[in-house]
Amino acid sequence: xxxxxxxxxxxxxxxxxxxxxxxxxxxxxxxxxxxxxxxxxxxxxxxxxxxxxxxxxxxxxxxxxxxxxxxxxxxxxxxxxxxxxxxxxxxxxxxxxxxxxxxxxxxxxxxxxxxxxxxxxxxxxxxxxxxxxxxxxxxxxxxxxxxxxxxxxxxxxxxxxxxxxxxxxxxxxxxxxxxxxxxxxxxxxxxxxxxxxxxxxxxxxxxxxxxxxxxxxxxxxxxxxxxxxxxxxxxxxxxxxxxx
Amino acid sequence: xxxxxxxxxxxxxxxxxxxxxxxxxxxxxxxxxxxxxxxxxxxxxxxxxxxxxxxxxxxxxxxxxxxxxxxxxxxxxxxxxxxxxxxxxxxxxxxxxxxxxxxxxxxxxxxxxxxxxxxxxxxxxxxxxxxxxxxxxxxxxxxxxxxxxxxxxxxxxxxxxxxxxxxxxxxxxxxxxxxxxxxxxxxxxxxxxxxxxxxxxxxxxxxxxxxxxxxxxxxxxxxxxxxxxxxxxxxxxxxxxxxxxxxxxxxxxxxxxxxxxxxxxxxxxxxxxxxxxxxxxxxxxxxxxxxxxxxxxxxxxxxxxxxxxxxxxxxxxxxxxxxxxx
Amino acid sequence: xxxxxxxxxxxxxxxxxxxxxxxxxxxxxxxxxxxxxxxxxxxxxxxxxxxxxxxxxxxxxxxxxxxxxxxxxxxxxxxxxxxxxxxxxxxxxxxxxxxxxxxxxxxxxxxxxxxxxxxxxxxxxxxxxxxxxxxxxxxxxxxxxxxxxxxxxxxxxxxxxxxxxxxxxxxxxxxxxxxxxxxxxxxxxxxxxxxxxxxxxxxxxxxxxxxxxxxxxxxxxxxxxxxxxxxxxxxxxxxxxxxxxxxxxxxxxxxxxxxxxxxxxxxxxxxxxxxxxxxxxxxxxxxxxxxxxxxxxxxxxxxxxxxxxxxxxxxxxxxxxxxxxxxxxxxxxxxxxxxxxxxxxxxxxxxxxxxxxxxxxxxxxxxxxxxxxxxxxxxxxxxxxxxxxxxxxxxxxxxxxxxxxxxxx
Numbered sequence: 001x002x003x004x005x006x007x008x009x010x011x012x013x014x015x016x017x018x019x020x021x022x023x024x025x026x027x028x029x030x031x032x033x034x035x036x037x038x039x040x041x042x043x044x045x046x047x048x049x050x051x052x053x054x055x056x057x058x059x060x061x062x063x064x065x066x067x068x069x070x071x072x073x074x075x076x077x078x079x080x081x082x083x084x085x086x087x088x089x090x091x092x093x094x095x096x097x098x099x100x101x102x103x104x105x106x107x108x109x110x111x112x113x114x115x116x117x118x119x120x121x122x123x124x125x126x127x128x129x130x131x132x133x134x135x136x137x138x139x140x141x142x143x144x145x146x147x148x149x150x151x152x153x154x155x156x157x158x159x160x161x162x163x164x165x166x167x168x169x170x171x172x173x174x175x176x177x178x179x180x181x182x183x184x185x186x187x188x189x190x191x192x193x194x195x196x197x198x199x200x201x202x203x204x205x206x207x208x209x210x211x212x213x214x215x216x217x218x219x220x221x222x223x224x225x226x227x228x229x230x231x232x233x234x235x236x237x238x239x240x241x242x243x244x
Numbered sequence: 245x246x247x248x249x250x251x252x253x254x255x256x257x258x259x260x261x262x263x264x265x266x267x268x269x270x271x272x273x274x275x276x277x278x279x280x281x282x283x284x285x286x287x288x289x290x291x292x293x294x295x296x297x298x299x300x301x302x303x304x305x306x307x308x309x310x311x312x313x314x315x316x317x318x319x320x321x322x323x324x325x326x327x328x329x330x331x332x333x334x335x336x337x338x339x340x341x342x343x344x345x346x347x348x349x350x351x352x353x354x355x356x357x358x359x360x361x362x363x364x365x366x367x368x369x370x371x372x373x374x375x376x377x378x379x380x381x382x383x384x385x386x387x388x389x390x391x392x393x394x395x396x397x398x399x400x401x402x403x404x405x406x407x408x409x410x411x412x413x414x415x416x417x418x419x420x421x422x423x424x425x426x427x428x429x430x431x432x433x434x435x436x437x438x439x440x441x442x443x444x445x446x447x448x449x450x451x452x453x454x455x456x457x458x459x460x461x462x463x464x465x466x467x468x469x470x471x472x473x474x475x476x477x478x479x480x481x482x483x484x485x486x487x488x489x490x491x492x493x494x495x496x497x498x499x500x501x502x503x504x505x506x507x508x509x510x511x512x513x514x515x516x517x518x519x520x521x522x523x524x525x526x527x528x529x530x531x532x533x534x535x536x537x538x539x540x541x542x543x544x545x546x547x548x549x550x551x552x553x554x555x556x557x558x559x560x561x562x563x564x565x566x567x568x569x570x
Numbered sequence: 571x572x573x574x575x576x577x578x579x580x581x582x583x584x585x586x587x588x589x590x591x592x593x594x595x596x597x598x599x600x601x602x603x604x605x606x607x608x609x610x611x612x613x614x615x616x617x618x619x620x621x622x623x624x625x626x627x628x629x630x631x632x633x634x635x636x637x638x639x640x641x642x643x644x645x646x647x648x649x650x651x652x653x654x655x656x657x658x659x660x661x662x663x664x665x666x667x668x669x670x671x672x673x674x675x676x677x678x679x680x681x682x683x684x685x686x687x688x689x690x691x692x693x694x695x696x697x698x699x700x701x702x703x704x705x706x707x708x709x710x711x712x713x714x715x716x717x718x719x720x721x722x723x724x725x726x727x728x729x730x731x732x733x734x735x736x737x738x739x740x741x742x743x744x745x746x747x748x749x750x751x752x753x754x755x756x757x758x759x760x761x762x763x764x765x766x767x768x769x770x771x772x773x774x775x776x777x778x779x780x781x782x783x784x785x786x787x788x789x790x791x792x793x794x795x796x797x798x799x800x801x802x803x804x805x806x807x808x809x810x811x812x813x814x815x816x817x818x819x820x821x822x823x824x825x826x827x828x829x830x831x832x833x834x835x836x837x838x839x840x841x842x843x844x845x846x847x848x849x850x851x852x853x854x855x856x857x858x859x860x861x862x863x864x865x866x867x868x869x870x871x872x873x874x875x876x877x878x879x880x881x882x883x884x885x886x887x888x889x890x891x892x893x894x895x896x897x898x899x900x901x902x903x904x905x906x907x908x909x910x911x912x913x914x915x916x917x918x919x920x921x922x923x924x925x926x927x928x929x930x931x932x933x934x935x936x937x938x939x940x941x942x943x944x945x946x947x948x949x950x951x952x953x954x955x956x957x958x959x960x961x962x963x964x965x966x967x968x969x970x971x972x973x974x975x976x977x978x979x
Contacts, residue, residue: 050831052827052831071835072830072831073830073831073833073834073835073836074833074835076831076832076833077833081831082831088827088828088831089825089828090821090824090825090828091824091825092824093820093821093824097817100817101817101818101821101829101832102832102833104814104817104818105818105832105833106833107814108814108815109814109815109818109834109835109838109839110815110842111813111815112809112810112813112815113809113813114813114814115812115813115814116812116814116817119814158828158832162832162833284739285739286739286740286742286743288672288743288746341930341934344934345933345934348937349937350937352738352739353738353739353742354933354934355739356670356739356742357670357879357883357929357933358930358933358934360672360876360879360929361876361880361926361927361929361930361933362926362930363876363926364873364876364922364925364926364929365922365923365925365927365929365930366926367922368921368922368923368924368926369920369923369926371920371923372917372920372923481872482754485746485747485750488743488744488746488747489747491743492744492747496740541758542758544754544758545751545754545755545758548747548750548751548754549751551747551748552748552751555732555733555735555736555744556731559736
């Protein structure tokens with residue numbers, strides 16, 4: 001059974017049709033990519049899955065439940081984690097706090113009487129994630145002062161700290177140097193299975209290197225889907241990309 | 245509504261008074277929305293500048309020009325000069341105070357706080373300059389007659405004049421906002437601030453003009469309302485809050501919102517006192533009849549209740565755009 | 571190596587930084603000690619004047635009396651304590667959650683009116699039902715205080731719910747508008763609230779069997795009552811801000827969208843913070859009427875909201891004790907202006923103009939407030955110390971390397 005499914009999903013902004021009737025399904029443990037030219041509606045599609053936007057029509061089905069109108073914070077608790085195209089972290093909190101606040105959301109919100117350091121399991125979990133994203137040394141620095149690439153990793157760390165089943169990564173390598181990009185690709189591959197990952201990416205090498213399956217969106221609509229070779233061979237896709 | 249102990253002429257009289265009050269709210273609310281739409285600053289000093297406009301008008305009319313030109317001409321000069329003076333004042337204020345906070349951390353809060361500071365500063369400053377007691381401001385002699393009078397109905401010339409002036413101003417504002425380049429930019433700013441920047445328009449000059457325009461509108465309303473009510477240092481307080489209510493109810497970010505909101509609330513405000521004199525008897529929880537005294541005073545409170553209900557049921561206001569300013 | 575060594579002389583900037591470090595560590599203890607004995611210090615000053623006069627030291631007595639004009643009196647300290655509590659409660663929102671509420675006068679006023687109205691009207695021959703009157707000959711303050719907590723919590727929850735769809739400056743506007751409903755209600759229902767004259771006649775406030783206000787001049791009992799209540803609630807706020815919930819508040823302040831995607835129900839968090847802040851502001855409002863024995867209608871006017879924003883910003887919205895500093899300076903200056911300075915210059919009687927003007931200047935030039943600025947200096951100073959230490963260590967290491975190199979040669 002697919003962990004994520006969209007049925008005829010559409011989003012209109014006034015006269016503009018950003019996403020137009022997309023049917024999509026992801027199986028548990030897969031690493032999938034979505035590509036497409038600028039303005040293809042990839043980010044809007046993500047926003048509807050994560051709950052930042054409510055679809056105009058159609059359904060988002062996650063883990064067997066219709067979540068189309070469920071608020072974003074509840075979807076997070078159901079197991080959808082995401083990162084943004086423009087880095088979205090808590091810039092004035094320390095790196096450790098960034099991770100810890102995300103981890104804490106699984107345990108408590110309205111806890112007024114204890115202190116944060118007294119919750120050992122939170123600290124341990126955060127330290128574990130910091131190690132995975134390779135930021136242990138910078139745990140006490142303000143997140144806003146990190147280098148761009150480190151901030152991208154931190155954002156993935158924040159998403160991981162919420163124990164997601166499905167991780168949506170919106171251009172994780174945006175603004176990275178070529179070496180960083182390759183590293184990040186490998187890092188993402190290491191996260192997959194049991195985690196399900198859907199990736200929007202511009203960097204073709206990363207996409208071609210790590211994805212199980214690629215989906216192409218064009219002008220908000222579904223264009224093609226398949227393995228790396230199938231998509232490469234697809235005439236439609238070639239036409240769209242060549243014309244650009 | 246016009247049943248029981250309320251005569252029809254009295255009902256019409258209240259409609260008329262509501263229209264007068266409503267048109268002032270419309271003018272102030274439009275000034276507020278224009279400044280907010282472009283600069284993202286809610287002008288908490290709007291009432292204070294309105295009050296300042298009345299005082300400037302008093303000085304221009306009663307102290308400077310009336311002795312030479314007579315009260316009629318003095319008042320007309322005041323009507324013409326106050327917007328100019330306030331426009332200049334607003335531009336200067338924007339240039340030397342507000343522009344300092346652009347592109348700083350917490351830009352929007354700072355703007356609001358500065359204007360809030362002005363709303364505390366100006367009334368006392370006015371007391372310092374003009375003295376603590378309020379100023380008398382008479383209806384100029386040429387307006388001291390009634391257009392129509394029967395029984396309790398009295399359509400006075402000056403009130404009619406304010407309604408007509410307000411209507412003309414609203415029409416001019418509509419032309420400005422929908423038919424001119426400046427207006428296009430104001431609307432562009434309303435929808436997307438960065439777009440204006442991308443287009444390479446000199447944003448700071450437009451902001452200065454807009455701020456001056458909003459302040460000029462406030463000052464003009466102040467001098468126009470002065471003959472109807474006492475000129476007093478606290479006259480801007482209640483009307484500031486009422487303007488906020490109009491904007492919340494009408495919806496920010498639209499032109500029609502404040503206009504319709506102001507007119508509806510003006511009628512509501514003016515007609516509430518009549519409720520106590522209708523045949524319908526309202527009792528409180530102990531069974532005592534709520535008398536006309538209560539309804540006379542209930543107008544102001546009713547507006548707040550309307551706002552609370554609107555906020556709960558339709559947060560963006562009657563004509564507001566979805567998600568524009570929440 | 572010499573060039574890299576830290577200089578031992580302090581610049582004035584560094585001196586202030588050092589002072590604030592001491593204040594950071596022991597400040598609360600020093601402050602608390604002074605506050606505990608404050609009424610006795612002030613009484614001692616008064617008595618010393620009498621003693622000097624009795625012993626024919628008239629001139630010295632005059633000088634000391636002149637000096638007393640510049641020492642905050644015990645009633646002024648009561649006011650300062652109350653506004654400290656109010657400011658710290660307000661700062662739950664402004665400094666920690668990033669919400670600018672201009673409607674806090676509603677809670678402050680409602681708190682005061684609740685206690686005031688209960689005290690003034692639960693008496694024979696008034697609106698109160700007979701059973702209530704016979705139950706409380708004189709209504710004890712603990713009952714009205716508890717009622718006040720319930721009422722102000724409810725009011726805060728209600729206003730919070732109404733305004734919860736709004737953000738940023740729009741939230742400020744809506745809270746201000748909603749709060750003014752209470753002002754105009756107090757004006758309208760003047761037979762209950764005293765209208766614009768304020769609600770007077772609140773003598774004989776008792777806590778259990780203790781009369782909180784003995785005689786006209788004696789403020790000490792009121793002082794200690796206010797002190798204890800304030801300290802308890804300030805400590806409670808301190809705990810809340812360091813709890814996991816406090817961290818969520820700061821996360822919401824920093825990045826609301828990220829907090830939501832992390833799984834926090836942001837609307838609920840904001841409402842909770844608002845309710846808490848409002849409820850404690852209500853208690854501050856109740857304390858504020860005890861010494862004056864009246865509820866002035868200004869308490870519920872938006873000038874009061876303005877005052878608390880000024881106090882918080884002036885002290886430093888990003889710091890915990892900022893409102894305490896702000897409150898002290900605000901009330902001390904205001905007292906000096908309206909009592910001492912005004913003797914020399916009439917312009918000082920227009921204190922609202924001063925307050926408004928200074929407020930604008932603070933927003934423009936000291937946006938992080940006094941404590942905030944000092945804290946930034948401290949951080950800078952610490953960083954400098956750290957850099958110096960690093961430089962020394964590097965220089966030492968380099969020296970050692972050089973020596974090893976020469977030896978090898």
